[in-house]
Amino acid sequence: MGTPRTIYISGAGIAGLTLAHGLAKFGLQVVVLERNSAISEFGAGLQISPNARKVLDNLGLGEAIAEKSFVPEGIDIFPDGRAEPLQTLTLGSEIADRFGAPYAVMHRADLVEVLHAAARRFANIDVVFGVSDIAVQSQGGAVTVTAAEPDGKTRRAQPFAFVGADGVRSQTRTDVLDGPEARYTGKVAWRALVPPDRLHGSVRLDRTSLLLASDFHMVVYPLPHRGAVNLALFTQEAQSDLAVLDQRAPRVRAKGNRRLEAILGAVGDGWTPWVLSTVELENWHKGAVGLIGDAAHAMLPFQAQGAAMAIEDAAVLAPLLAASPNAEHAFKRFFALRHQRVRRVQEVSRRNGKVFHMRFPSKLARNAVIRMEGPRGHFKRLDWLYGYDPGGSD
Incomplete structure (x- = not known):
């Protein structure tokens, strides 16, 4: 037996830690470099669809995820201030039976902590916090990594591969692969957590609620483990206004929409804009350096698949890095297996954003389709997404 391959990963978020866990199970040595001094995950809730949950379950994390997540019974859809849902999409046990895993919601920080706790149990995973000045040189199929550690020492290594799991603002993408900066979409997510009693009578707390209106929409779901309800309000904002977002509340027309008025009143000025x-990208790698997750393909959250795609990425890339003759071969195969699927999810997410924000008369047709499809129409429509097996070749 030779010396195990060593993989360096930049970023101890969902993508990086899921990949670290997968690589460790194949016996590889893994070093995760994290610029923050501790586990730090911005945001509030996220949705774990069956395609992502199957990966986490296969890593042995199903029980830990179940303890810190919640399975909604359905999704209530409220267009334009309706008193009753136009439709309630079925989730709960039925979606689990159909796709082999539940559709759950949880706090983003709880998922990262589950992943980090799992990583700590592996002797072949080293998560190094508080690093700076990460430099990566890739030449002739080889890669050299240097980084400054918190104690002032310089870490230098020549791993089998370097993976940028460093998010939408990825320095691996821009500095090492000469890729573009992330592109602003014209939309902002306003996030908040509120105690459940503040929303009493406004929404059902055994379900997710989707409120649709012209130019904005809101997603609401409970996080019982946190004793809170997660709210995400999506608005369209001019780029010139971005610098002052944290100085004001979101601007939405709520007059006459009692449910929305009640929710906005419950939050007050507690919104955090994102x-x-x-x-x-048309290329996620160069030599022995590659990208996964948001660093490679950040997307709008309107199909709730950003984290799921990162989790799928990790499941596909880990065995390739374990078995391929060299890192470049692994990254080329990874791109071939993932690129078209991710592009499709990006397009669906974009299209959903337009559908959610439709004006009259287009929204009449949208509402008619939602009503006609029924409570289980999304099962067939999203079979390609939720039924995906990351171990396959789809």
Whole structure:
């Protein structure tokens, strides 16, 4: 037996830690470099669809995820201030039976902590916090990594591969692969967590709620493990206004929409804005350096698949890095297996954003389709997404 391959990963978020866990199970040595001094994950809730949950379950994390997540019974859709849902999409046990895993919601930080706790149990995973000045040189199929550690020492290594899992603002993408900066989409996510009693009578807390209106929409779902309800309000904002977003509340027309008025009143000035940017690349690698997750393909969150795509990426890339003759071969195969699927999810997410924000008269046709498809129409429509097996070749 030779010395195990060593993989360096930049970023201890969902993408990086899921990949680290997968690589460690194949016996590889893994070093995760994280610029923050501790686990730090911005945001609030996220949705874990069956395609992502199957990966996490296969890594042995199903029980830990179940303890810190919640399975909604359905999605209530409320267009234009309707008193009753236009449609309730079925989730719960039925979607789990159909796709082999549940559709759950949880706090983003809880998922990262589950992944980090799992990584700590592996002797062949080293997560190094507080690093700076990460430099990567790739030449002739070889890669050299240097980084400054918190104690002032310089770490230098020549790993089998270097993976940029460093998010939408990825320095690996821009500095090492000479890729583009992320592109602003014109949309902003306003996030908040509120105690459940503040929303009493406004939404059902055994379900997710989707409120649709012209130019904005809102997603609401409970996070019982946190004793909170997650709210995400998506608006369209001019780029010239981005610098002052944190100085004001979101601007939405709520007059006459009692449910929306109640929710906005419950949050008050507790919103945190997050600028939504996307990344589209025709190449995710150069030599022994590659990208996964948002660093490679950040997308709009309107199909709730950003984290899921990162988790799928990790499941596909880990065995390739374990078995391929060299890193470049692994990254080329990874791109071939993932690129078209990710592009399709990006396009669906973009299209959903337009559908959610439709004006009259287009929204009449949208509402008619939602009603006609019924509570289980999304099962067939999203079979390609939720039924995906990351171990296959789709």
